[in-house]
Amino acid sequence: MKVSGVFAVFWKELADNFGSRRFLILFILISLIGVFTTYLSSQAIVAKPAETPTEFLFLRLFTSQTQSLPSFVSFLGFFAPLLGIIFGFDAINSEHSRGTMSLVLSQPIFRDSLINGKFLSSLATIAITFASIILIVFGLDLRLLGILPEGPELSRLAVFFVMSIIYAGFYLSLGILFSVLFRRTTTSALTSMAVWFFFTFFLYMLANVIADYTVPITQEVTEEVILKHTRVQAMIMRFSPMTLYGESVNVVLNPSVRTLGPIFSEASEELIPAPLSLSQSLLIVWPQFVSLIALMLICFSVSYIVFMKQEIRSI
Amino acid sequence: MEWVVETRELSKFYNGVKAVEKLNLRIREGEIYGLLGPNGAGKTTTILMLLGLTEPTSGRALVYGYNSTTEPLKVKRITGYLPENVGFYEDLTARETLRYIARLNGIPDKESSSKIDEVLKSVGLSEVSEREVGKFSRGMTQRLGIATVLIKHPKFVILDEPTTGIDPEGASHILDLIVKMSREQNITVLLSSHLLHQVQRICDRVGIVSEGHLVGEGSIEQLGREIAGKEQTFLEVQVEELMPNIANSIRKIEGVKEVRSSGNLLSIRCDRDVRRQVSKVIVDSGTLPLQIRSRDYTLEEIYIRYFQRG
Numbered sequence: 001m002k003v004s005g006v007f008a009v010f011w012k013e014l015a016d017n018f019g020s021r022r023f024l025i026l027f028i029l030i031s032l033i034g035v036f037t038t039y040l041s042s043q044a045i046v047a048k049p050a051e052t053p054t055e056f057l058f059l060r061l062f063t064s065q066t067q068s069l070p071s072f073v074s075f076l077g078f079f080a081p082l083l084g085i086i087f088g089f090d091a092i093n094s095e096h097s098r099g100t101m102s103l104v105l106s107q108p109i110f111r112d113s114l115i116n117g118k119f120l121s122s123l124a125t126i127a128i129t130f131a132s133i134i135l136i137v138f139g140l141d142l143r144l145l146g147i148l149p150e151g152p153e154l155s156r157l158a159v160f161f162v163m164s165i166i167y168a169g170f171y172l173s174l175g176i177l178f179s180v181l182f183r184r185t186t187t188s189a190l191t192s193m194a195v196w197f198f199f200t201f202f203l204y205m206l207a208n209v210i211a212d213y214t215v216p217i218t219q220e221v222t223e224e225v226i227l228k229h230t231r232v233q234a235m236i237m238r239f240s241p242m243t244l245y246g247e248s249v250n251v252v253l254n255p256s257v258r259t260l261g262p263i264f265s266e267a268s269e270e271l272i273p274a275p276l277s278l279s280q281s282l283l284i285v286w287p288q289f290v291s292l293i294a295l296m297l298i299c300f301s302v303s304y305i306v307f308m309k310q311e312i313r314s315i
Numbered sequence: 316m317e318w319v320v321e322t323r324e325l326s327k328f329y330n331g332v333k334a335v336e337k338l339n340l341r342i343r344e345g346e347i348y349g350l351l352g353p354n355g356a357g358k359t360t361t362i363l364m365l366l367g368l369t370e371p372t373s374g375r376a377l378v379y380g381y382n383s384t385t386e387p388l389k390v391k392r393i394t395g396y397l398p399e400n401v402g403f404y405e406d407l408t409a410r411e412t413l414r415y416i417a418r419l420n421g422i423p424d425k426e427s428s429s430k431i432d433e434v435l436k437s438v439g440l441s442e443v444s445e446r447e448v449g450k451f452s453r454g455m456t457q458r459l460g461i462a463t464v465l466i467k468h469p470k471f472v473i474l475d476e477p478t479t480g481i482d483p484e485g486a487s488h489i490l491d492l493i494v495k496m497s498r499e500q501n502i503t504v505l506l507s508s509h510l511l512h513q514v515q516r517i518c519d520r521v522g523i524v525s526e527g528h529l530v531g532e533g534s535i536e537q538l539g540r541e542i543a544g545k546e547q548t549f550l551e552v553q554v555e556e557l558m559p560n561i562a563n564s565i566r567k568i569e570g571v572k573e574v575r576s577s578g579n580l581l582s583i584r585c586d587r588d589v590r591r592q593v594s595k596v597i598v599d600s601g602t603l604p605l606q607i608r609s610r611d612y613t614l615e616e617i618y619i620r621y622f623q624r625g
Contacts, residue, residue: 099403106366312368
């Protein structure tokens with residue numbers, strides 16, 4: 001009986017998500033970005049075939065940037081949060097304002113079926129969106145380059161897929177949290193957008209300012225100072241889920257990336273220029289990946305607890 | 316089991332503010348019970364506690380023997396609830412809305428389809444079953460609300476202000492539906508309202524709630540008699556000619572509390588039957604009483620009396 005409640009909510013919300021206009025707009029936007037970035041990077045590969053390494057060519061479509069456009073992955077860093085926010089920000093408070101909350105909760109379901117069903121259906125929508133975009137890119141690649149992804153590429157792609165869902169899932173659960181905390185949908189929408197803006201743009205500036213202030217770079221600096229400066233900056237940047245996501249997917253999609261920190265040029269010459277295995281790549285970004293999962297789960301747990309304790313009607 | 320719905324010393328405080336205090340409510344099987352009270356008297360809070368949607372601070376609520384707080388799912392399976400100012404998902408059609416409610420009740424689509432047709436017909440929405448609910452009028456929305464209650468085959472139905480904001484014709488239609496539902500399917504109904512005439516029209520028994528207490532209970536006649544017995548009655552006297560000193564003379568009669576005159580009509584408030592004395596005074600003053608009528612209590616007066624006391 002409990003399970004049927006979650007399923008009923010899940011299927012209804014899934015249909016709602018796919019039918020909503022905001023989803024349609026964002027889906028078209030992200031698909032177009034996928035098509036353009038894939039097209040441009042494949043053109044770059046075709047133009048200079050000699051300069052491109054032949055290994056992991058398919059993954060290169062996602063990460064390589066051209067002069068006119070950043071890579072698809074960095075675009076996703078911007079837009080995946082929006083996808084999460086549009087499903088999350090009015091999940092609970094819109095039920096209150098529409099007057100459907102007590103209608104649904106007076107049916108024989110547990111209260112958590114509602115929030116779980118909504119979370120899972122939005123997560124499923126996000127997953128289907130990403131899967132279809134990856135398929136679009138795949139189709140384009142077949143048309144333009146005619147290369148088939150190999151086994152290791154597919155497994156890396158799968159990890160990238162999961163990471164993207166979790167990244168959007170964090171913003172989804174953040175949106176749900178605000179929809180539980182604020183009664184007005186405009187407030188929760190603006191707050192979610194403010195958090196997104198802070199992590200995406202503001203934190204970058206803040207990291208620079210703090211790094212410059214704590215470890216000033218003057219005319220004659222040693223390598224150590226520069227190293228420290230970069231580390232402070234990276235440390236602050238890692239508060240942002242966008243950085244965590246960017247680092248994770250770049251390492252997973254680029255088997256040649258060995259480290260995320262700065263590296264001395266002498267040291268890099270000593271490295272064997274062979275691609276890492278997937279497990280080695282994952283090892284590099286394990287902290288980032290786990291942090292993303294934790295962020296998502298914490299946000300969702302807090303909204304779950306607050307929602308369960310909330311009065312249906314506050315006087 | 317005589318009482319199918321029962322609350323025992325039910326109390327609810329929101330951050331120390333009293334909403335309901337020591338409420339003892341009892342409803343018989345198959346009756347239409349009206350819960351009357353002004354806004355903020357604790358009617359909706361009581362209803363939410365009956366459904367297990369809000370936890371009582373103390374006391375218990377039982378619905379068909381199930382404890383609302385510890386077995387809310389069992390209570391909600393047999394109870395249909397139409398919330399005050401109910402809303403629906405605007406872009407679902409009436410049929411889709413009912414199917415969603417049926418699914419939430421664990422009724423498979425195969426079983427629900429025919430039931431949906433039946434319910435839509437009984438509330439008179441068959442013709443608009445494929446229309447989006449967002450385009451419904453207030454009255455249609457409310458009838459759809461009753462349909463969502465009926466789809467789950469309830470034994471007990473709670474209707475919170477079901478006719479608020481609806482034109483008289485629509486309200487009358489809804490009241491008829493409620494009576495029909497209760498009589499035909501032997502459903503127990505709890506109807507919360509502050510619209511007295513509607514309650515008077517359909518309810519078997521009435522409970523009056525004021526500031527979280529049940530201040531009066533019984534059929535409307537009982538309540539009226541109770542007030543009349545304890546307190547006072549009204550007399551309306553029509554005289555042939557209003558003599559200037561009549562009012563003063565009547566005031567001197569023992570038991571008369573208040574006399575008001577307008578035209579050749581005197582309204583007298585008194586705590587016993589003073590018709591005999593009043594007629595005498597009128598005759599003595601040189602005119603004749605044309606009509607003496609003791610007025611019955613309307614629900615409105617009962618209601619106001621109770622709140623004055625409470």
